Amino acid sequence: MNYKKEIIAVLDPMCSWCWGFEPILQKLQDTLSSDTKLSLVMGGLRSQGDQAWDKAFGTYLKEHWQNVHRATGQAFNMHFLDREVFDYDTEPACRAVVTVRELDEKREFSCFNALQKAFYTDSKDITSTEVIAEILEAEGVSKSEFLDLFESQKMREKTKDDYYKARSMGANVFPSLVFIDEEGHLFVLKGYRGFEQIKKFMK
Secondary structure, three states, rough: OOEEEEEEEEEEOOHHHHOHHHHHHHHHHHHHOOOOEEEEEOOOOOOOOOOOOOOOHHHHHHHHHHHHHHHHHOOOOOHHHHHHOOOOOHHHHHHHHHHHHHOOOOHHHHHHHHHHHHHHHOOOOOOOOOHHHHHHOOOOHHHHHHHHOOHHHHHHHHHHHHHHHHHHHOOOOEEEEEEEEEOOOOEEOOOOHHHHHHOOOOO
16 A cells, blocks of 8 residues: 555553553554554564663662553553563564564554563563564464564564654654654654544554
């Protein structure tokens, strides 16, 4: 289909504000005009070993998640924060979404949401390849095909390409929405916004 306009949602499956944004993203999908394409780009919130998993970080995350819950109404299972050891690396979850996009682009949004939900409400470790594969299998993705592609250098590079694309567009805050009009002009709306605010940029 030839679209006249595009909205790019720059998100990360393990970003709490992106989880808070999920109902709005769903509403955006449901109300999108037929001449506008909605696509996903993974942001790359945290890298391996980027943050020590200690009491101070746990306290910070708990307060942060509570703030997102109060602002958005999205549920958070705080039991995940009781883990003694965890490497808050969002690359595997981002790479999982990029891999699904490669296998079956139509499942990309549902799989992104499934990973978010598994992490924030079910306390599942979505840095684990096996856990990710099981979540996506429940969404209809072939486990064997996914695993073959997920571990490839190609998918690692494509995930980095998403990160670079986000930053090249100026979308360095998650969530961000990038609006591209018929002439190719680009506008970035950074940070969590309500649906009524977003609608003003959808004309």
